[in-house]
Amino acid sequence: MSSLGGHVQAEDASSLDEALAMKVRRHRTRLSRLMNAHDATRLVLGLLYLSRTAHDAPGTGVPTWSWLLGQTAGRGSGIRAAVSKCLSHWLPAADEQGADVGTRSLMPVPPPGSEGSLHALIQAIGSTQRVGPLLDQCLRDLSTDQAQADGSHYFTPGDMARLMVGAAVPRDGHRVLDPVCGSGGLLVESHRYVREHVELHPAMSLQGKEQHAHTSQVACMNFAVRGIKAHVFPPGDSLMEPEPEFHDIILANLPFNQRDWTQEDRAEQGVRRPGPPVPVDPRWPEEPPSRGSANSAWIQHIAHALAPAGRAVFLMADSVANSRQPVTRRLRERLLRDDLVECVIALPPRVVGHTKASACLWVLNKDKSARPGWGVRDRRRQVLFVNARRAFEPVPDSRARRLGDKNTASILATLAAWRGLSENGATASPYNDAGGWSRSCSTKEIADREFSLMPTSYAVEPPGPERDTRSRVEQLKLDLADQFDQMRDLELRLLDVLEEI
Incomplete structure (x- = not known):
């Protein structure tokens, strides 16, 4: 992963607009009724990621966050295809070699019936520059889901x-x-800890390994949203070799x-x-x-x-x-x-x-x-x-x-x-x-x-x-x-x- 550059601004979750947080959580819950909770959360994380990374020069034909925001104006059913197009272009790639057997495509596909929630989520996320706390909320909620914990897709509180x-x-x-980096939370906390002590962008090497391809992709998005430079290895089992x-x-x-x-x-x-x-x-x-x-x-x-x-x-x-x-x-x-x-x-x-x-x-x-x-x-x-x-x-x-x-x-x-x-x-x-x-x-x-x-x-x-x-x-x-x-x-x-x- 490459850094977005510049000093990372600390985002205090306690100062997050509660109304906005509840709105995002409500629509994510609605999505989870149409798809499993892990995929629904990854879809929301993908939108948060797009809001910080999907930017390009106008006229290039590349689907951007601004373009996606424009798709919500008509409230039409094409929003699902627009989200998929944007995610397909911008999501960090993960090498699926060595990942879980039978893993589906890494790109979360918006299901039929999700149009209303997608419109609301894109507009809500587009209304704030403080997406870090929203991302933290998604990961906290996912870590309390016992079905995900039992499947080893858990995150450190x-x-x-x-x-x-x-x-x-x-x-x-x-x-x-x-x-076993999961969503990368321990590496994010290490970066925050050092940043608070040196009061500069830390010059440290952050490396993460994760067996599950889906979770590895979440870690990449987590670092990118926060502008943290970290390297996530292709999915694989750390115990296989020294x-x-x-x-x-x-x-x-x-x-x-x-x-x-x-x-x-x-x-x-x-x-x-x-x-x-x-x-x-x-x-x-x-x-x-x-x-x-x-x-x-x-x-x-x-x-x-x-x-x-x-x-x-x-x-x-x-x-x-x-x-x-x-x-x-x-x-x-x-x-x-x-x-x-x-x-x-x-x-x-x-x-x-x-x-x-x-x-x-x-x-x-x-x-x-x-x-x-x-x-x-x-x-x-x-x-x-x-x-x-x-x-x-x-x-x-x-x-x-x-x-x-x-x-x-x-x-x-x-x-x-x-x-x-x-x-x-x-x-x-x-x-x-x-x-x-x-x-x-x-x-x-x-x-x-x-x-x-x-x-x-x-x-x-x-x-x-x-x-x-x-x-x-x-x-x-x-x-x-x-x-x-x-x-x-x-x-x-x-x-x-x-x-x-």
């Missing part, structure tokens, strides 16, 4: 993106990668417990044959990851791609932090032996978006010594645990939860104090362990606890009946997840044995 980027602390000039270059920052909202993730699994399409579970690979020189779950493969893939002082922040299922499965426990042992783990944060349930399972946010760091841009405290052979299980707030008019700005700021303040990180020359805040919230542990203590990385085992709440009940429930959940992991492993072994008979 804004507060979670701010937490992840704030924990990574990207700087101007950094090479930033998201190997990253060809090292990165200063890696951010990822990973799929949990992904099965059949190796190339051999997909080629066999369910037919298992005897042989090594995973091919020899520099990302796992000591032992291959489990074939039944990609969790450990993702962690090693990310760690292998980090630059000498690189940092990574990613979401991971709870079971990886505390599973007694030998392969997973040995992975944690290797990570601690190499002093890669900086911080693990236990998140509240139901704030991630694409799963109801509880999860942890992991922070890896290849250099925890005191240095500029990271902090004044040497934290080698130490790990910070933050127990943020109860740090959530309800979403208004919904049963959903979110971290919220206050809880996000509290977690980041704890991490910054532990690092000794200060801004604008101020003295770094002191760090002290806080019961039930945070604790700094040596890697030796963690090794003595069978290399468990579960924050709730270290940042323990004060004694009390309520805490005891929660602890028992938490332990039962972990035990159950561990049993499921063992069952999956045994199932794979049994299938391999049956193939040999």
Whole structure:
């Protein structure tokens, strides 16, 4: 993608005209009754994209946004063909090689009966120059659609993106990668974070990879609408091969417990044959990851791609932090032996978006010594645990939860104090362990606890009946997840044995 050029103006979603936002949402909802919600949202995103990019010299015969606005004057049925013509010319191309099998055309086609909504949407979008907040609204609404989340087309909530980027602390000039970039939200937030610190257009390398062609196209539109220079690779699976270059920052909202993730699994399409579970690979020189779950493969893939002082922040299922499965426990042992783990944060349930399972946010760091841009405290052979299980707030008019700005700021303040990180020359805040919230542990203590990385085992709440009940429930959940992991492993072994008979 190429930049639209110039300084990117910050667009505060809170200042968005509510009447305009509601109008766009209402007509998008009407479209979703004529086509699936994902395609309807991509169609609206396409119109937002056209309003910022579809401009050309008059008289060239190229369909432009001004031309499309003119098509709404007659209120005729030709608007569907006009929208398709404009989208076909201007939408960013995506190489479908390696994309989902059976994927339809990438261009969303307006369905019959959508004429009224298209007229209204084009006029509404054409009435404002502040399309960034409208785009954010579309992505937020899409991320709450469970059908899309179940299909892996999920997007990282804004507060979670701010937490992840704030924990990574990207700087101007950094090479930033998201190997499962979705709509590109984590890269957009990285750009915003650096822009606020340097007050200039950031000179950083932003790269995104996405397996699904439709979502990859959404990411391209997301960057273009905001005037952000970023490179989105052709659709493909990041796990298929090691990253060809090292990165200063890696951010990822990973799929949990992904099965059949190796190339051999997909080629066999369910037919298992005897042989090594995973091919020899520099990302796992000591032992291959489990074939039944990609969790450990993702962690090693990310760690292998980090630059000498690189940092990574990613979401991971709870079971990886505390599973007694030998392969997973040995992975944690290797990570601690190499002093890669900086911080693990236990998140509240139901704030991630694409799963109801509880999860942890992991922070890896290849250099925890005191240095500029990271902090004044040497934290080698130490790990910070933050127990943020109860740090959530309800979403208004919904049963959903979110971290919220206050809880996000509290977690980041704890991490910054532990690092000794200060801004604008101020003295770094002191760090002290806080019961039930945070604790700094040596890697030796963690090794003595069978290399468990579960924050709730270290940042323990004060004694009390309520805490005891929660602890028992938490332990039962972990035990159950561990049993499921063992069952999956045994199932794979049994299938391999049956193939040999």
